Amino acid sequence: MSTQTKNGYMLIFRGTDWHKGLSPEEMQKVSEQWMAWFKRLTEQGRAVAGNPLEREGKVVSGKNGRVVADGPFAESKEAIGGYFLLKVDRLEEAVAIAQECPGLPYGVRVEVRPVMGQCPLASEATPEAQLTEATA
């Protein structure tokens, strides 16, 4: 649990229906807490991007990508509701930020994943073969 990365971490918020049982007031409160949390992290320079996702989408699969299904398929507690990109150096720091997530008391789970500098395929192949880091 001491992974370090200079590329930051992605927080993936899992759970999409957890707010359904909340009263409108509670929902607004959590929503404001969440936005204030992101604003604070952004001001501190610890969050660099973040987005909520629409509940619906598609899943593309099959050898030529011909299979297009309504998605996500995952149970609503596993489905991804949004994400943050963090600019922090240590997994412990990213986990500490995840622990502040205002959705946790309602059953949201936060997946914390180190961002890699290069495509994992590149590290499998020849050392000089490096995939250009495609960040716009």
Add this chain to the structure above:
Amino acid sequence: MNAKNEYLLLLRGTEWWGNLTPEDLQKTMDQVKAWFERLTESGTLKAAQPLAREGAIVSGKTGRVVADGPFAESKEVIGGYVLVQVRSLDDAIAVAQSCPTLRFGMEVEVRPVAEECLMTKHGRQIMPEEQLASA
């Protein structure tokens, strides 16, 4: 479908390259690189990053439960993301369909980026506008 016309493509599946020959691996990498170059040149690509296989899952009411993660089977695990800006969901699907690693069993989840927190939206639907503060 959304104001910024942004779509998040979640690339699902890790370790599918384990059985590729060095030649196939090199070929696939070249294809992926060319794919990103095309998306960059057409102005479609906003951001893209691979994710490391390890990480953590934080859960529990106060976030005290920290487990090594992700737990999902490797074919479900998110191996990376691509953020694109296109005109429609159909265009985002077309980008997903052009992903060179689909043939190895990778799946691409295409999700519209929401304009605002879905709770705020839901709150507005069930509450009169004036009751909602500047959210």
